[in-house]
Amino acid sequence: MHIVDRRLNPSGKNLANRQRFMRRAKSQIRKAVHESSASRSIKDADQGGEVVLPAQGVHEPSFRRSSTGGVRDHLLPGNKEYIAGDTIQRPPSGGGGSGSEGSPDGEGEDDFRFALSRDEFVDLFLEDLELPDLAKRRVVNAEALVYHRAGYSVSGSPANLALNRTVRNSLSRRIALHRPKPEELQALRDEIEALDGPDDEARRVSLEEELLRKQRRTGVIPYIDPLDVRYRRFEAHPKPVAQAVMFCLMDVSGSMTEHMKDLAKRFYVLLYIFLKRRYKNVDVVFIRHTHQASEVDEETFFNSPETGGTVVSTALEEMQRVIDERYSPDNWNIYAAQASDGDNTASDNDKTAALLTKVILPACQYYAYLEVGRDSEHFPPGFIRRDSDLWQTYSTIIRGGAPMAMRKVGHRRDIYPVFRELFAKKTGAEAAAE
Amino acid sequence: MSTTLIRAERPLFEGADWEFGTIQRCHDEIEKIALQEMGLDVYTNQIEIIGTEQMLDAYSSIGMPLFYKHWSFGKHFSRNEAMYRAGMQGLAYEIVINSNPCISYIMEENTAMMQTLVIAHAAFGHNHFFKNNYLFQQWTDANGILDYLEFAKDYIMSCEERYGEAAVERLLDAAHALMSHAVHKFPRKRPADLRSEEKRERERREHDEKVFNDLWRTVPGKDNARHDPTAEERRRALLELPQENILYFMEKTAPRLAPWQREILRIVRIIAQYFYPQSQTKVMNEGCATYTHYTIMNRLHEKGLLTDGAMVEFLSSHTNVVFQPEFDDRRYSGINPYALGFAMMQDIERICTLPTAEDRQWFPHIAGCNDHMNVLRDVWANYRDESFILQYLSPKLVRHFGLFHVMDDADEPNLRVEAIHDERGYRKIKQALAKHYDVSWTSADIQVVDVNLAGNRRLILHHRALNRVLLEEKDARLVLQHLADLWGYDVVMKEIDPGTDAVLKEHAASPRPGIVQIEPA
Numbered sequence: 001m002h003i004v005d006r007r008l009n010p011s012g013k014n015l016a017n018r019q020r021f022m023r024r025a026k027s028q029i030r031k032a033v034h035e036s037s038a039s040r041s042i043k044d045a046d047q048g049g050e051v052v053l054p055a056q057g058v059h060e061p062s063f064r065r066s067s068t069g070g071v072r073d074h075l076l077p078g079n080k081e082y083i084a085g086d087t088i089q090r091p092p093s094g095g096g097g098s099g100s101e102g103s104p105d106g107e108g109e110d111d112f113r114f115a116l117s118r119d120e121f122v123d124l125f126l127e128d129l130e131l132p133d134l135a136k137r138r139v140v141n142a143e144a145l146v147y148h149r150a151g152y153s154v155s156g157s158p159a160n161l162a163l164n165r166t167v168r169n170s171l172s173r174r175i176a177l178h179r180p181k182p183e184e185l186q187a188l189r190d191e192i193e194a195l196d197g198p199d200d201e202a203r204r205v206s207l208e209e210e211l212l213r214k215q216r217r218t219g220v221i222p223y224i225d226p227l228d229v230r231y232r233r234f235e236a237h238p239k240p241v242a243q244a245v246m247f248c249l250m251d252v253s254g255s256m257t258e259h260m261k262d263l264a265k266r267f268y269v270l271l272y273i274f275l276k277r278r279y280k281n282v283d284v285v286f287i288r289h290t291h292q293a294s295e296v297d298e299e300t301f302f303n304s305p306e307t308g309g310t311v312v313s314t315a316l317e318e319m320q321r322v323i324d325e326r327y328s329p330d331n332w333n334i335y336a337a338q339a340s341d342g343d344n345t346a347s348d349n350d351k352t353a354a355l356l357t358k359v360i361l362p363a364c365q366y367y368a369y370l371e372v373g374r375d376s377e378h379f380p381p382g383f384i385r386r387d388s389d390l391w392q393t394y395s396t397i398i399r400g401g402a403p404m405a406m407r408k409v410g411h412r413r414d415i416y417p418v419f420r421e422l423f424a425k426k427t428g429a430e431a432a433a434e
Numbered sequence: 435m436s437t438t439l440i441r442a443e444r445p446l447f448e449g450a451d452w453e454f455g456t457i458q459r460c461h462d463e464i465e466k467i468a469l470q471e472m473g474l475d476v477y478t479n480q481i482e483i484i485g486t487e488q489m490l491d492a493y494s495s496i497g498m499p500l501f502y503k504h505w506s507f508g509k510h511f512s513r514n515e516a517m518y519r520a521g522m523q524g525l526a527y528e529i530v531i532n533s534n535p536c537i538s539y540i541m542e543e544n545t546a547m548m549q550t551l552v553i554a555h556a557a558f559g560h561n562h563f564f565k566n567n568y569l570f571q572q573w574t575d576a577n578g579i580l581d582y583l584e585f586a587k588d589y590i591m592s593c594e595e596r597y598g599e600a601a602v603e604r605l606l607d608a609a610h611a612l613m614s615h616a617v618h619k620f621p622r623k624r625p626a627d628l629r630s631e632e633k634r635e636r637e638r639r640e641h642d643e644k645v646f647n648d649l650w651r652t653v654p655g656k657d658n659a660r661h662d663p664t665a666e667e668r669r670r671a672l673l674e675l676p677q678e679n680i681l682y683f684m685e686k687t688a689p690r691l692a693p694w695q696r697e698i699l700r701i702v703r704i705i706a707q708y709f710y711p712q713s714q715t716k717v718m719n720e721g722c723a724t725y726t727h728y729t730i731m732n733r734l735h736e737k738g739l740l741t742d743g744a745m746v747e748f749l750s751s752h753t754n755v756v757f758q759p760e761f762d763d764r765r766y767s768g769i770n771p772y773a774l775g776f777a778m779m780q781d782i783e784r785i786c787t788l789p790t791a792e793d794r795q796w797f798p799h800i801a802g803c804n805d806h807m808n809v810l811r812d813v814w815a816n817y818r819d820e821s822f823i824l825q826y827l828s829p830k831l832v833r834h835f836g837l838f839h840v841m842d843d844a845d846e847p848n849l850r851v852e853a854i855h856d857e858r859g860y861r862k863i864k865q866a867l868a869k870h871y872d873v874s875w876t877s878a879d880i881q882v883v884d885v886n887l888a889g890n891r892r893l894i895l896h897h898r899a900l901n902r903v904l905l906e907e908k909d910a911r912l913v914l915q916h917l918a919d920l921w922g923y924d925v926v927m928k929e930i931d932p933g934t935d936a937v938l939k940e941h942a943a944s945p946r947p948g949i950v951q952i953e954p955a
């Protein structure tokens with residue numbers, strides 16, 4: 001008998017098969033990923049995890065006998081009351097005692113569930129997307145310092161002492177100055193000891209003189225001199241900021257229905273995942289507003305109802321306050337996504353526009369405005385829908401070439417296409433131009 | 435067996451921990467019992483210790499240690515992994531491969547008792563069955579399977595490099611869909627070699643000379659102008675029609691397949707053929723292994739090699755394995771092959787050693803023969819599930835399980851109880867249960883019956899719908915589509931009522947481009 005320990009064999013033997021499967025089911029997995037994102041909270045949206053695929057797409061067919069029709073017989077264990085010739089009411093299809101007899105080796109048409117890793121999840125989610133060019137430039141400009149090794153210096157902290165270099169310097173200096181080696185001194189001493197005859201007196205004196213001279217020289221020339229000491233030098237290099245903050249602004253006044261909030265949430269989730277992939281640290285700030293705005297936590301943001309008028313500029317002011325307080329544009333990449341049904345108090349439009357162009361947009365990498373509509377909003381062809389107040393206001397700003405984009409969304413299924421449109425590769429500029 | 439009760443000094447292990455020395459010791463003790471006391475005959479064992487992920491790996495490639503690559507294995511892996519992670523499904527304690535040396539995979543998480551049990555069960559029970567059962571001897575090559583899989587893996591990989599992954603994947607999809615109908619159920623006639631051909635020819639001539647009578651020439655014959663009845667038959671015989679091994683037929687006959695495609699079809703069908711005996715011997719194989727481990731564990735305990743604690747742990751696990759829920763139980767999902775197999779093996783032991791009058795009447799050839807191991811070894815070697823149940827299901831077991839037979843005719847409003855566990859029912863139940871394990875009864879009977887090679891090359895298949903049970907329509911259409919893709923021309927399948935030869939249903943498929951070049955219609 002042989003015992004073989006296979007536990008240390010390389011794992012991931014099935015990776016190739018798994019990748020093939022993922023490729024095969026890609027469109028379905030993609031869809032499942034997008035659907036599953038709806039039920040997640042913003043911050044754990046990109047955790048990977050289980051998705052459910054419809055069984056059909058990855059079905060492996062085979063010739064199987066049908067589970068219905070014809071004459072079939074069942075053999076069942078555990079008879080208690082039946083005798084030959086009894087009749088039994090046919091159990092509702094598939095149920096009852098004889099249910100599972102019907103399909104031998106039949107794989108049910110259950111949905112197929114399996115787990116995606118975080119990377120797989122996010123990859124599928126954000127295929128072919130990238131941040132607008134503008135954002136990249138800002139990322140490069142905004143600086144933080146990072147230290148790299150850069151040669152040696154004669155001064156520095158003891159922690160950075162370059163031992164090798166120091167000893168090397170010391171060695172060359174000792175050689176150059178002929179510092180006596182300990183072995184030479186020892187040899188001299190041994191020789192003096194060895195002389196004991198009276199006729200060696202002259203020799204002993206000369207040796208002792210030499211020993212004295214050498215000992216003095218050893219004392220004068222130190223083993224390690226401050227001159228030898230070197231320190232590792234570090235140089236500061238500017239480094240792009242790798243952190244971002246995402247502002248979620250939302251109108252929570254009475255005119256925003258649950259449906260609209262749901263649309264907005266989906267959009268925020270997408271944006272969060274997207275930023276998370278680009279930046280190590282992503283902060284999320286939730287600002288809701290009616291006729292007044294406040295910063296709240298996620299739970300309150302999405303779930304607690306609020307009533308009041310609609311003054312958009314309050315949210316922008318709140319955002320400005322938060323930026324000033326915590327997120328200096330020099331250190332942070334700032335992204336903002338605003339969701340609203342488009343209502344605004346008429347008198348506030350000019351103020352909003354001014355705030356946006358003068359304060360908010362210059363600080364932001366990107367500003368996305370999402371106008372959420374009712375699910376049932378259908379317009380007959382030829383009917384020109386009046387643009388909302390905000391839409392009109394923002395249109396003029398965008399025409400000026402600001403880093404801003406806006407879209408209208410009426411249904412869940414539109415969220416993802418719209419998001420892709422906003423961040424699709426190479427179309428950033430056009431998207432902003434609209 | 436002689437029960438020389440020499441109590442061992444100390445048990446093989448104490449507690450749940452094990453190391454390689456423990457496994458070696460357990461194996462050696464088990465080997466003693468299995469070979470000397472039970473008289474088993476096994477391949478050399480190779481015991482491999484694997485972790486969870488490797489077990490999941492093995493799951494997805496039907497337990498084989500190496501396999502070619504295909505997305506469907508990834509699918510099974512992903513599903514099993516998700517189910518395992520979610521705690522919805524435990525993993526098997528072992529997997530055993532019908533190869534020489536016989537490889538058993540055992541999980542590192544198992545306790546020492548479990549490893550002992552698993553070695554007794556797989557490395558001796560299943561191993562003996564693989565080596566001795568006639569089906570395995572006839573249909574599988576335990577010495578060559580690992581090498582063949584290695585070849586298959588490399589060959590398919592080289593095809594992927596040369597012809598592209600997509601092309602190979604399409605072909606494998608089609609082949610896998612037909613895998614269930616890619617086995618020869620009966621040994622084929624081997625083409626005669628030249629010498630025996632000559633001998634037969636000579637004998638035939640001698641016979642002709644012996645019975646020659648010139649008078650026959652003068653007898654007026656029938657009109658010879660009628661069409662030659664043998665032409666049609668000759669053509670079909672040349673194509674080996676009707677043919678139930680569809681992949682074999684494709685490999686040999688499909689007009690437009692490239693040589694490498696034929697080779698891949700061959701690989702898939704050879705693997706299908708390798709697994710074919712396993713599907714016919716589930717009850718016996720598990721029965722044999724379970725009976726073996728039960729006997730061995732009890733002997734180990736008797737000898738003082740197992741602690742009482744380990745024995746209780748074993749019994750609890752064993753009882754779970756051979757549990758048979760009743761039909762009205764929520765847990766019921768068909769007859770448990772472990773339960774039925776183990777019960778029948780034990781029953782044979784009982785009939786051999788302590789027969790009742792009933793047993794003497796039903797099993798006169800073994801009742802009271804007092805050498806149950808001999809009988810069992812003979813059973814394990816010469817039967818498959820169907821014949822085994824037909825032969826050895828005793829009235830006592832029918833009563834024990836409370837088996838009853840229900841007829842379900844879709845044309846009748848109610849189900850009818852045909853037979854129960856009583857004097858009149860034993861035989862009927864035995865026959866009905868045996869039929870459930872007969873592959874020709876459970877799998878659809880589909881045959882290639884004709885093909886018009888001279889004309890439009892349309893391939894015709896028949897499904898003889900036993901008891902008017904038709905094929906699952908959606909699946910049948912998908913598989914037929916795969917078949918048409920392989921064949922390269924139209925394919926028709928007729929579902930036929932074997933009683934009346936009436937066509938119940940017809941499916942047709944036209945080829946899609948992808949696997950072979952399709953001529954524009």
